[in-house]
Amino acid sequence: MNSWARLALGATTTGAATVAYAAGIERRRWTLRETTLPVLAADSRPLRILHISDLHLMPTQHSKQRWVAALAALEPDLVVNTGDNLAHPRAVPAVIAALGPLLERPGLFVFGSNDYFGPTPKNPARYLTKSNRRVHGEPLPWRDLRAAMIERGWLDATHARVELDVAGVPVAAAGVDDPHLGLDRYDRIAGGPTGRPGLRLGLTHSPEPHVLDCFAGDGYDLVMAGHTHGGQLRVPGYGALTTNCGLDRARARGASRWGAHTWLHVSAGLGTSPFAPVRFACPPEASLLTLVPRTVGTSHQSTTPAKAVADVS
Template sequence: MSASSILKKSAVVTAGSLVAGVGYASLIERNAFAVREVTMPVLSPGSSPLKVLHISDLHMRPQQRRKQDWLRDLARLEPDFVVNTGDNLSHPKAVPAVVQALGDLLSVPGVFVFGSNDYFGPRPKNPLNYVTNPTHRVHGEPLPWQDLRAAFTERGWLDMTHTRREFEVGGLLIAAAGVDDPHLKRDRYETIAGPANPAVNLRLGLTHSPEPRVLDRFAADGYQLIMAGHTHGGQVCLPLYGAVVTNCELDRSRAKGASQWGAHTQLHVSAGIGTSPYAPVRFCCRPEATLLTLIAAPTGGSYEGIREGQSHPSVSVR
């Protein structure tokens, strides 16, 4: 076989593999919803366990029935507490779909902050910008975030945007604080700055985009756990390499899941549930929610011992 024939055959094989990969990422994996289970020792010593469902980055469109059915079934996990870290919307008429999909979860105590795609709709973007110019911003049409906020708060969820609150869940006292989306540079940490109450069972910080400048402030104020979304876990990951980008200043190794931030703070970044309609692919990074079991940290403040289970299929996928 001539060299030119070998090159042509290689090109055909490469093109075929690329097409197959894109087909898998866009048709199969982006709809392969999963629930990941993680145990994190972050509560004050002596605290009883707390089951927390972390959801983020729904990027909902009205006709996404499969995603909506899967979200509705998450109530079967019976969490004690729900944390929503933003980017719920991807269409100006998606608020009813989000509210109906969350269903019974809205009757569970919950908190939320918003992300960029609660305020502005998606627009086509050059995917190379995520690598070469990650700070580039292109805003779409305004989205009805006020309607979404009203729907959440009417059901009892607490808006943590630039707010500090203390409340009780499952017999535990939680001191929570949150900022507006750092991805849009809407964060004003000074509005919530100051040491968190050391007498509570959990000190919880919330942000949509896990920008290190914000994470550092939460850690300095004594928050035991920070929860964020935005990264989509990288959305496109490579075997043995992981996330290609995080779309923020967070390093790739923390693109999803639990990690330590500083000496006494844990970080959990959700891989998210949806995608932009202009980049409807996931590769080696399934869409997921996370069920965190928070347990008491060992006396002395050591936060070693995070146990992360395997992703498993959703409780009911249709």
């Protein structure tokens, strides 16, 4: 075998091993990311917020359901769900089963495109180019999911301002519908919270800069989003290849500043499209945010891998 043949064989073998790892191991390596952010009013007690996004749940994904349900043991003060829960028209019972114990905690949610429409096969190269073309799959039963969440006590923040007491801290929250589909109507919530809440919280599925600018302009302390999957495929030393939105690659996951006074937290999410079931250098994750008063100053981020559980689906 000549040198070129050996190189070709080696490249093919390495590529096959990478795909096998990305599809068979990485996408089921459930991970908890822990972050501390100084965003609360000076006299507030710390709050623990569990951020869940992009479940893209299929009814047969049992290990994902078990892992999400077990997050209730963290006893968060508030659960925030930033959408894309569904990946199948019969997935609502599976989503409610996964979220079941967490629905006993205070919760807020907005929806994403894959709550409204099912996934479709796409050319992966489309994610590396800018395109306004949207191909929708079959309609999904988002109304059933919304009704089940509301029945259990969670609040729909879509184009609404909501106020709630979270462990003694007054929280003023507002959200928009998914900007990825052009459904955001920030004018419905414009003007910012009134009074002196301990936390001003904004929610959006896709972290489009024009929406983030609106939240920051209205004085929100923290905006939470999903959608990016953290890039889903990351190159070590380079990071995410794409965010699938207008957000820059450096902010594809985790916490960053947006403007002078606002923090942004983007979840890398817990799922993938069933037509692209791979992750590389970007394990599926939920995030536990410890919010502290702004006078504390600095932020700290760490990623804690959970024990991998094989998904037999």
